Amino acid sequence: MIGVWRAVQPTGTGKGFTTIEIEFRFTEQKGPLFQGTYVWQLPESIDVQLNDGTKTGWSGEERVVGVIGWDNRSVTLVDDGDTGQFQGRLVNDNVMEYVYFEPGLHAAVSRGKLVRQETLSEPK
Numbered sequence: 024m025i026g027v028w029r030a031v032q033p034t035g036t037g038k039g040f041t042t043i044e045i046e047f048r049f050t051e052q053k054g055p056l057f058q059g060t061y062v063w064q065l066p067e068s069i070d071v072q073l074n075d076g077t078k079t080g081w082s083g084e085e086r087v088v089g090v091i092g093w094d095n096r097s098v099t100l101v102d103d104g105d106t107g108q109f110q111g112r113l114v115n116d117n118v119m120e121y122v123y124f125e126p127g128l129h130a131a132v133s134r135g136k137l138v139r140q141e142t143l144s145e146p147k
Contacts, residue, residue, distance in 0.1 A: 028119065035132050
């Protein structure tokens with residue numbers, strides 16, 4: 024999973040529908056467990072607030088932790104400190120299809136296809 028993964032996805036929020044650009048930078052992995060950062064960017068016409076209530080804005084960066092399921096294809100990712108969740112599956116070593124959902128006051132849903140752009144070296 025180590026690497027930079029990107030997607031452009033249709034997204035629905037309580038404020039309307041839009042398209043969002045996302046990037047995952049997975050920097051650590053131990054067996055089926057992995058972690059990194061999740062970066063997202065929304066158009067300014069959709070004003071959102073994180074469900075932890077810390078800020079309103081059109082972009083953000085959050086820590087995420089993930090696990091590859093027992094079937095070696097299913098993937099679950101969760102935001103560290105927020106309520107966002109990704110459920111997906113590995114299509115191959117470089118493509119992941121997923122559904123995103125974030126319940127709460129500032130709910131959002133989306134789906135997309137992450138493509139690995141580059142492989143990173145794992146820290147020593």
